[in-house]
Amino acid sequence: MIVVDVETTGTDEKKNSIVSIGALDFYQPTNQFYQECRIWPGAEISDEALKVNGFTREQINDPTKPSQRETLENFLEWLKYISDITIMGENPFFDKDFLNASLEREGLEFRFGRRIRDLHTTCCNAMNLNFLPIPLKDRTSDLNTDKILAYCGLPVREGYHNALEDTRLEAEAFSRLVYGKHLLDGFKKYSVPSCLVRK
Numbered sequence: 001m002i003v004v005d006v007e008t009t010g011t012d013e014k015k016n017s018i019v020s021i022g023a024l025d026f027y028q029p030t031n032q033f034y035q036e037c038r039i040w041p042g043a044e045i046s047d048e049a050l051k052v053n054g055f056t057r058e059q060i061n062d063p064t065k066p067s068q069r070e071t072l073e074n075f076l077e078w079l080k081y082i083s084d085i086t087i088m089g090e091n092p093f094f095d096k097d098f099l100n101a102s103l104e105r106e107g108l109e110f111r112f113g114r115r116i117r118d119l120h121t122t123c124c125n126a127m128n129l130n131f132l133p134i135p136l137k138d139r140t141s142d143l144n145t146d147k148i149l150a151y152c153g154l155p156v157r158e159g160y161h162n163a164l165e166d167t168r169l170e171a172e173a174f175s176r177l178v179y180g181k182h183l184l185d186g187f188k189k190y191s192v193p194s195c196l197v198r199k
Helices: 047-053 068-079 090-105 117-129 144-153 163-179
Strands: 002-009 019-026 031-037 087-089 116-118
Touching: 002 047, 002 090, 002 163, 019 068, 019 090, 019 163, 031 068, 031 163, 068 090, 087 090, 087 163, 090 116, 090 163, 116 117, 117 144, 144 163
Parallel strands: 002 087, 087 116
Antiparallel strands: 002 019, 019 031
């Protein structure tokens, strides 16, 4: 499986563009992909999205960066050597749908399948196994990425969202929730909470 995060110029896959793709092979976690791209001509840009990912209008229009198509082609090349490309992530429906719409826009044949694995459900399952209540707001789950990371003993994200760093954090959280152990060397200094350690 692959943990994937895309940063974009907004939430509409038909009107907005990808600005970066981060990915990690969950079963070979040192196998990682990261690339930034310039947006496609005419893509709409949300100032709110740029506040989240930290890119400037100059950066996303930089003519020295690869195009969205070139970045997608490089991503597909990276995927060729991975046996299970089921997408995992904190919001995998968004990432999958945005990637598929972007692949279609660029005339590339590949599409990701409909099956995904999401971090929210995985965390809820782990909390249920530990007989812990799911935090609620307005009678629905209030678990977000930062609360999930905290539950997993990981640092809360600070500053702008970065596709590769978010991918690494999400992969580490998946490993702790599912296997009760570390995945990436960069997070070994953060102990796995005792409630997640497999006996």
